[in-house]
Amino acid sequence: MRQLIGFTPANMGIFRLAFSHKSSSSEKGYAVQNNERLEYLGDAVLGTIVAEYLFKKYPNSDEGFLTKMRSKIVKRKSLNQIGDKMGLDMLLNEYNQTRLSRSMLGNAVEALVGAVYLEKGYVGTKRFVVNKILRNYVDVHELETVDDNYKSQLLEWCQKNGQTVSYKLLARYKFEKRDRFKVAVMVNGQKVATADDFNKKSAEQMASEKAMQSMGILESEA
């Protein structure tokens, strides 16, 4: 544990808790003391630390770019990978009898950040996250160019698999005095997903992502 977090915890219990999955806590009344509360806290703290890190790293980038970069780092799939690289599976195995699922790795990263926060506060946790997680396991520059163009990903998948894809504008309406678009993505002429946004292109992107999720070609990143 010391190796993982860079300091010896004063309250070891809270760290043990971070790696204890709900299904492993058998005692009655113990339910709320599983790692889910720590995940909730760690999710928020991690999101803010990453937000600030990017805010300072990219002083000339706009909010759209920063938001996109942040979500690339803290999305489910990425946290699972980080947890994997950190070797959290070993700790999870130590504290749980259940079979590990991939999403438990990402949850454990969040819970760990929550536990560090309770012990070290914001500044100490920032140091931990930046030095032990971001610097070691996240290639921020590579992420700048990662493809999150779901429209082209879906098109590519459909072409490979002999399916057709098309988009349909279902509605255009006013919302908070702005134009808003509702589009559907159709695979083989069947509506697979819909999405609304203030511009058509972004609604199509969102619908494509949802379509890929519901078709099972994309890991959920919520």
Add this chain to the structure above:
Amino acid sequence: MRQLIGFTPANMGIFRLAFSHKSSSSEKGYAVQNNERLEYLGDAVLGTIVAEYLFKKYPNSDEGFLTKMRSKIVKRKSLNQIGDKMGLDMLLNEYNQTRLSRSMLGNAVEALVGAVYLEKGYVGTKRFVVNKILRNYVDVHELETVDDNYKSQLLEWCQKNGQTVSYKLLARYKFEKRDRFKVAVMVNGQKVATADDFNKKSAEQMASEKAMQSMGILESEA
């Protein structure tokens, strides 16, 4: 300003920026220096402070309750109300030539929190948010009982307006080894919105909320 935030800013420029809407920044190259970057930062910081506040206030509540309470406090509609009660419209009018929209109030709350954070760091901002915002303008206990049952809200609206509402299970599939449900909400037999979730009831709630948004009966809360 001193009255609003409880201290005299060392860097007044950053606070002026927090209330300057993009459309008001005329100089070229100044675009990224508008309040949107501060909103991005403030949104994250505020979310974490509220998350921690609730974590400590409700030591026996589970993560689902805490997440719900947090979203009730930081959702768009609630931030607009907070900005209104804080009287931020006066500051916005002072720094902008454009006509104010309701959403500018919530954005200004976020940007203000971002500005305080840059000046005071996490602990100082926590003090500001808890003492100056949460204690004054958020009735946490009232929020515990606020109705976010969109299904019953939609039903009620439809009954009042002579429309029928029904739900349709579109698909049941496996996702990450769990059952997942895709449901549609139909108004007068027409599909208005769909949503996916791991249980049917919650998918129906989500679909109802989306339906109310796209029908314009619910202010967007994203």
